[in-house]
Structures are given as structure tokens and as C-alpha cells.
Amino acid sequence: MIHRRIPLTLEAIVEGGLCIGCGLCRAVAGADGAGADKVDFVLTPEGRERPVARQPLDAATMVRINVICPGTRVAGAAGAGPGVGEAIPHAMHDLVWGPAERLAIGYAGNPTVRHRASTGGVLTALGQFLLTSGRVKFILHVAASATAPMRTERRLSFDAASVLEGAGSRYGPAAPLLDFTALLDRGQPFALIAKPCDITAVRNLARIDPRVDRYLRYALTFVCGGASDLTKSEDVANDLSVRLDAVSSFSYRGNGCPGPTRLETKDGRAFELTYQQMWEDEATWRIQPRCKICPDAMGESADMVASDVWPGGGPSGEDAGFNGIIVRNARGLELYEAAVAAGAIVVEPREVGFRDFDGFQPHQVNRKRAVWARMAGMRAAGQAVPEISDLRLAECARLNTLGENLHEARGARRRAREGRLSEPPAVSR
Ligand SMILES: Cc1cc2nc3c(=O)[nH]c(=O)nc-3n(C[C@H](O)[C@H](O)[C@H](O)COP(=O)(O)OP(=O)(O)OC[C@H]3O[C@@H](n4cnc5c(N)ncnc54)[C@H](O)[C@@H]3O)c2cc1C
Ligand code: SF4
Ligand code: SF4
Structure with missing residues (x-):
């Protein structure tokens, strides 16, 4: 694996669409002399949990974050x-x-x-x-x-x-x-x-x-x-005309297989959606x-x-x-x-x-076969991608036709240029 010579900043990881909000960078960055976490974690307007550096992070901390972050490094x-x-x-x-x-x-x-x-x-x-x-x-x-x-x-x-x-x-x-x-x-x-x-x-x-x-x-x-973004779940409440502060419980599935998506309110009402109603339209997965x-x-x-x-x-x-x-x-x-x-x-x-x-x-097989070409498209658009080892992505891409790989790569390049594979700077709602 070739390591990046210059580590990505936390902002670059987030805005480059590489963060999934696991939280480990906050743990690794630790606290400052006054005991305050160097990295804050916020819920963004898009409904994502993202890290925000409360102060400039030193080079050694950023190297550590680039080593541990699953947005910058993925190994099989x-x-x-x-x-x-x-x-x-x-x-x-x-x-x-x-x-x-x-x-x-x-x-x-x-x-x-x-x-x-x-x-x-x-x-x-x-x-x-x-x-x-x-x-x-x-x-x-x-x-x-x-x-x-x-x-x-x-x-x-x-x-x-x-x-x-x-x-x-x-x-x-x-x-x-x-x-x-x-x-x-x-x-x-x-x-x-x-x-x-x-x-x-x-x-x-x-x-x-x-x-x-x-x-x-x-x-x-x-x-x-x-x-999915939290807004996907919040829209369920909005569509049911339930105020978010009135929700007492929300489960996506379970109590059966797959079981319903169930929302309960503090005043005793309950609403259920089937798994299909919640997820059948991939365009709305967020x-x-x-x-x-x-x-x-x-x-x-x-x-x-x-x-x-x-x-x-x-x-x-x-x-x-x-x-x-x-x-x-x-x-x-x-x-x-x-x-x-x-x-x-x-x-x-x-x-x-x-x-x-x-x-x-x-869907998993299709994505595994598509990721190598998607990343090539992102690179062509000047966007950073994770460093990857032992996951055989190039070999999986070879299972596709050249035309399929070109389609994936061009699609990703276009989406990257349109900003659809990146994110706005992380701010708290
Ligand atoms: C975001 C997401 C996407 C999924 N996509 C697929 C898919 O494409 N194909 C597929 O076959 N299955 C998928 N699953 C998994 C599937 O829904 C079941 O979780 C899985 O089959 C295990 O079932 P179980 O009954 O053993 O889990 P359970 O016994 O119900 O245990 C689930 C465990 O996972 C943990 N968990 C739940 N959500 C999260 C989360 N967001 N982050 C971290 N931990 C979590 C819980 O704390 C719990 O310990 C997905 C699950 C999630 C959360
Ligand atoms: S698809 Fe990959 S990056 Fe997204 S939540 Fe699942 S494991 Fe994490
Ligand atoms: S370690 Fe990486 S993926 Fe996890 S929250 Fe921090 S920046 Fe996001």
C-alpha cells in the first residue's frame, strides 16, 4: 500500500465524502490541556454525524487520524x-x-x-x-x-x-x-x-x-x-405529521423479519411502515x-x-x-x-x-465489482479516495466488461464534478 505523503485534514476527509461518522478520530485526537475534546462531533443539517476540529490539529495527530480513519484507509x-x-x-x-x-x-x-x-x-x-x-x-x-x-x-x-x-x-x-x-x-x-x-x-x-x-x-x-442520513428517518415523522419532539421510540426493523419501521409518540400513538414502504425506492435511501x-x-x-x-x-x-x-x-x-x-x-x-x-x-456483488472504477472516476475528477489493500478491487473490476467499467468510472467522475460525492463543511444544525 502506498501511503499519502501529506495527510488529509479532517475537513478534507469530511468534505471529500470519505467520512462515515464512526467517531474514532475524536477518541484518537484526545483532549487538550484543559480537558476539552480536540474534536467535536456534530449532527449536520444533512443529518450526518461528523467530526469538527475545535482547534487546529497538530501534524502528529493528523497522521494518526489518517492511519486509523476508515475513510482514508481500508484493508482486508x-x-x-x-x-x-x-x-x-x-x-x-x-x-x-x-x-x-x-x-x-x-x-x-x-x-x-x-x-x-x-x-x-x-x-x-x-x-x-x-x-x-x-x-x-x-x-x-x-x-x-x-x-x-x-x-x-x-x-x-x-x-x-x-x-x-x-x-x-x-x-x-x-x-x-x-x-x-x-x-x-x-x-x-x-x-x-x-x-x-x-x-x-x-x-x-x-x-x-x-x-x-x-x-x-x-x-x-x-x-x-x-x-442513511437522519433526514430519511425524520421525513417518516414529517410525513405522518408527527413533531420530532413528540417521538418516544423509533425502530427501523425487528419484531419480526424484517418487521415494521415503527414510530411511537409520547401521547401513545403508534405508526408502522412496511420494510418495502420504507426502502423499496432506492432513489430515496439517502x-x-x-x-x-x-x-x-x-x-x-x-x-x-x-x-x-x-x-x-x-x-x-x-x-x-x-x-x-x-x-x-x-x-x-x-x-x-x-x-x-x-x-x-x-x-x-x-x-x-x-x-x-x-x-x-x-447489490453487494454489484458494488464490489464497481468500486475500483468508481474510485478511478473520482481520482480523474481530482477527488481523494481511500488507500486500499487486500480487497482485490481491481480483480473484481475485471469481472466486468470494459464498457461496464467505463460506465462506472465516467458516472463517478461526473458525480464527483457535480459535488454529489462530496459534502459541505461540517457544521452543527
Ligand atoms: C446500515 C445498515 C445496512 C445494512 N445493509 C444490509 C445489507 O445490505 N444486506 C444485509 O444482508 N444486511 C444488511 N444489514 C444487516 C441486517 O439488517 C442485520 O443487521 C443483519 O442481518 C444481522 O441481523 P441480526 O438479527 O443478527 O442482528 P441483531 O441481532 O438485531 O443485532 C444487530 C446489531 O447490530 C448493531 N447495529 C445496528 N445498527 C448499527 C449501526 N448503524 N452501526 C453499528 N452497529 C449497529 C446493534 O447494536 C446490534 O448489536 C444492514 C444493517 C444496517 C444497520
Ligand atoms: S456501506 Fe460501507 S461505509 Fe457505508 S455504513 Fe456500510 S460499511 Fe460503512
Ligand atoms: S475516523 Fe474518519 S470516518 Fe471516523 S468519524 Fe473520523 S473522519 Fe469520520
Whole structure:
């Protein structure tokens, strides 16, 4: 990997459309002499959570931020640093999907978890199992904010009930890593359940902070289509003529698979949209710019990945909840086998392979094949792109025709020139 000679400023990362709002730069920048965070985190008018430097950041801090930021650097498993299990040959490897020790379809053994969770509850069940088996002291994940229910906050769960409270997909902005270095200061083993880009961020940090591999025992993720702007969720309330300050709870899915998007108000009203009503029109997804060039939405550097398994990529109705499971490495395999043996997760007897995952996730396959050309188009428009290693993007692009790659590259160049792959300066609403 060739490293940038001059690190990007925080403003350049954000305005260049590379930030996904994970929060790790705030943790890494730390506090000034007076104890105030050097980097503030704001909710922008566009409905994104973004870092803002409260004071000019020194060169050493900016180098560190460029090393850890998942907007500037993304590596697959082989480049993921020590402790990820890459020394052990993988049982399976796919050009598009990356390494795997095991592929399966399963769900949480506990029916309540399975019903309450986003898909089949595998991530929640694994989080609970990690705690009850004593493997970790806490789980770092996210949950709906208690004070602003449309928003999402990082959560530390020390028991199974708290892990369950965080079940369900939060499609809007979520910053699980805002105080990640303070969590390392605790000196306790823990697990992270978060988006693939969040996992990238902590794997990046592991290269410069050995405490990550010492204390972050497991990194679990999901296949990720992209994080939407908060305005997407706020429009749901607006369309229902519900004032934002009247909302008492907001869940995107869960309580069934996929379950409804449900909004409740402080005066006792409840509204539901089906998954299709919420997401059927891709033009209204309001996916953040970084997601459109996401080189690793399949979580190659996680220990285990969970997904939906709807044929064609979308639900045709409600079902009991089944997760696709990709066990990435030896650490994930040991956890997977222990969780199955304990009944925390249940695995279907049917065999699944990478081509089944293609069928469950056609949008992911298309994006992985398109990203190399999209980045070439962005570069041609003078826009910075992440430094990428061990994700086989050029090889994936070779699966396309020359015409398809040119189409992607020209489209990205045009969108970059029109400013559609960048963002305004981050300001607080
Ligand atoms: C933004 C987003 C995009 C997604 N796109 C796809 C897709 O394209 N294809 C696909 O198959 N699946 C996608 N999913 C994943 C899917 O919705 C399920 O989360 C996944 O199948 C795991 O299901 P589960 O029942 O095991 O999860 P659960 O048991 O409900 O656990 C979900 C866990 O994820 C954490 N979490 C939820 N939202 C966030 C967030 N925004 N940031 C960090 N952590 C979070 C929760 O804290 C919880 O611990 C997406 C999820 C999200 C949040
Ligand atoms: S992606 Fe994360 S580390 Fe990078 S600038 Fe955004 S919040 Fe900071
Ligand atoms: S698509 Fe990629 S960048 Fe966007 S939220 Fe998902 S993992 Fe992060």
C-alpha cells in the first residue's frame, strides 16, 4: 500500500465524502490541556454525524487520524494486523466475498431474541453468549438514544438484557467509536458489534495501538448496504405529521423479519411502515457518500459476519428470521462452534456457498465489482479516495466488461464534478 505523503485534514476527509461518522478520530485526537475534546462531533443539517476540529490539529495527530480513519484507509483480512487469524490458511476464499472458514444459515436459539432482532438474532445471540460464557466483560454496540429516540448512541452492554435492547438495525447515523480509546483504558476484554467500516477503523487502530488486539477479543459485523442520513428517518415523522419532539421510540426493523419501521409518540400513538414502504425506492435511501464507494461492506476483517438471506436481496414478506453467517477466521470459528454447541445459535443443515450469498446480496456483488472504477472516476475528477489493500478491487473490476467499467468510472467522475460525492463543511444544525 502506498501511503499519502501529506495527510488529509479532517475537513478534507469530511468534505471529500470519505467520512462515515464512526467517531474514532475524536477518541484518537484526545483532549487538550484543559480537558476539552480536540474534536467535536456534530449532527449536520444533512443529518450526518461528523467530526469538527475545535482547534487546529497538530501534524502528529493528523497522521494518526489518517492511519486509523476508515475513510482514508481500508484493508482486508490479510492486511488487518496481528491477531486476526490471517496466518492460518482459510478453508475458503472468494474473489468477491473474501475469506471464510464456514458459511451457514442460522438464527438465535432463543425465540425471543430471534423475533426481537433485525434478522434472525445471530449477532445479539453471539453478544449475549460472549458475556454469559465469560469470554468478555462487555459488548460495545449501538442502540436507540433514550433522549432522542430517532438517533443512535453507542452502548456498553454488561448483561444479556442490555445486548437485547440494542437488537435491530439502526440505518441512520451511528458513531460507536467516539470513546474507543477510553474503553481500551479499562484494560478489560470486550467485543464490538458494528458496521464493517467501524471494524475497519479499529483494525486500523490496532496497527498503532497494541491494546486493541489485547482487549478487543471479537469483532462481529453485518453485511452493510449503507447508512442513511437522519433526514430519511425524520421525513417518516414529517410525513405522518408527527413533531420530532413528540417521538418516544423509533425502530427501523425487528419484531419480526424484517418487521415494521415503527414510530411511537409520547401521547401513545403508534405508526408502522412496511420494510418495502420504507426502502423499496432506492432513489430515496439517502445513503451517505462514503457508502457509494465502500470497498468492504462485507466485513472482511471481522471475525464473523451476519446478513439477510432473502433471494434477490429483498424480502417478499415476513419470515421467521434467518441469518447468513460468514465465519471469517479461526477466532470466529472457535466462537461459532462454541455458540452452536451451547444452543445460543442454531444452524440449518442445508449447505450454502458463496454463490448462494451472491443470490442473497446482488447489490453487494454489484458494488464490489464497481468500486475500483468508481474510485478511478473520482481520482480523474481530482477527488481523494481511500488507500486500499487486500480487497482485490481491481480483480473484481475485471469481472466486468470494459464498457461496464467505463460506465462506472465516467458516472463517478461526473458525480464527483457535480459535488454529489462530496459534502459541505461540517457544521452543527
Ligand atoms: C446500515 C445498515 C445496512 C445494512 N445493509 C444490509 C445489507 O445490505 N444486506 C444485509 O444482508 N444486511 C444488511 N444489514 C444487516 C441486517 O439488517 C442485520 O443487521 C443483519 O442481518 C444481522 O441481523 P441480526 O438479527 O443478527 O442482528 P441483531 O441481532 O438485531 O443485532 C444487530 C446489531 O447490530 C448493531 N447495529 C445496528 N445498527 C448499527 C449501526 N448503524 N452501526 C453499528 N452497529 C449497529 C446493534 O447494536 C446490534 O448489536 C444492514 C444493517 C444496517 C444497520
Ligand atoms: S470516518 Fe471516523 S475516523 Fe474518519 S473522519 Fe469520520 S468519524 Fe473520523
Ligand atoms: S456501506 Fe460501507 S461505509 Fe457505508 S455504513 Fe456500510 S460499511 Fe460503512
